[in-house]
Amino acid sequence: MMPESITIGVVGLGTMGLGIAQVFAAAGYKVLAxxxxxxxxxxxxxxxxxxxxPRVAKGALTAEAMEATLANLTVVDVPEALALASLIIEAILETLPAKQTLFAALEAVIAPETVLATNTSSLSVTAIAEGLNHPERxxxxxxxxxxxxxxxxxxVAHPGTTEAALTLARTATETAGKTIIACPDRPGFIVNRCARPYYGEALALLEEGRTASDIDASMLAAGYRIGPLSLIDLIGADINLAATEGLQAAIHHPRYHVFDVLKAQVAAGHLGRKTGRGFLFPDVPAAAPKDAAEIALRIEATLANEAAWLLSEGGVTSEGIDKALKLGLNFPRGPFEAAALHHADLVRETLERLEAAAPPHLKTRYLPPST
Ligand SMILES: NC(=O)c1ccc[n+]([C@@H]2O[C@H](COP(=O)([O-])OP(=O)(O)OC[C@H]3O[C@@H](n4cnc5c(N)ncnc54)[C@H](O)[C@@H]3O)[C@@H](O)[C@H]2O)c1
Known part of the structure; x- marks a missing residue:
């Protein structure tokens, strides 16, 4: 697909929408936003x-390229003015009624084959499509x-999404320089779901009395760029809590247990960088503890288990999951690659040991999917 051939629409010019507009405008697409x-x-x-x-100042972008990107962005006053776009991406408020209302209003003015994409992190794409005249787009x-x-x-495809819509969205996004990983319409999609044990198992260790420094230093020693608790501090404990509660509400399983230590952190207002204090922030991890390899094995075993659960539900590949976690979270290896590195038997034994020792509120947390 040549960028000149289609126009991209973007609704919502906040953090994500403006960034998405930039991605397509920089790739040569005309963007109406x-x-x-x-x-x-x-x-x-x-x-x-x-x-x-700043990228021009650093020499990473020419002034001409910057002007060309800016020239590709046209800001319009109402969503109806996006009628010419072939693919419209919404990045508005994260509520179901807001997204449904927007798509219904757009349907009144766009062609039946215009693709409507949502950038939602936590809502069901199927639910957003429900009630539209053309949910298949x-x-x-x-x-x-x-x-x-x-x-x-x-x-993300919902069960009724057409191949034509998926192909158009995939091609346009890949042409704009992105790597697409297909996944079904399940809570958390791939990354937000498969990342849960990275935080959750660290919080379990914290509740068992390990220090945040020991836990983070162990993961740094295992090759991760940032430890799980420092990552919560970076993202915000409130955001992390909301993401975990969302999955717990959707899937109801001790794998998404909402740890008291996280709730207490949010209640105390120690949200991380944005409030000046977190689990570890403003400190950084000290030296790795003697049992760093065991801590990393435990966290990687639970990451591999969550990935195995998602894989068992279909619609994704192990390669896709590995790639998604490396690209989406900067992990040094995907969960299946980590499991292979440790050997499947050791991962299985680790999970069995954790399950046997699990306190009542975490029983079944470490069980593998039935095969
Ligand atoms: N921030 C993230 O890290 C992140 C990552 C992935 C996905 N998302 C998702 O992207 C979407 C946007 O998130 P954000 O962080 O950019 O939010 P944001 O608050 O920065 O921006 C949202 C923008 O949408 C506008 N808006 C709200 N309701 C609107 C409506 N009905 N019509 C038109 N414009 C409307 C607001 O004025 C605001 O400018 C959400 O669905 C969010 O879940 C966010």
Missing amino acids: TDAHEPARANARARLRAALE VLGLHFFNPAPVMKLVEL
């Missing part, structure tokens, strides 16, 4: 320029933050 909030429309171009200028295009930097985009 809008936001319900007037100031967000009025300053979108200035914010895009401010995002690009609805899909998920889940970008990661910051969208211009993160390579991965999860492409």
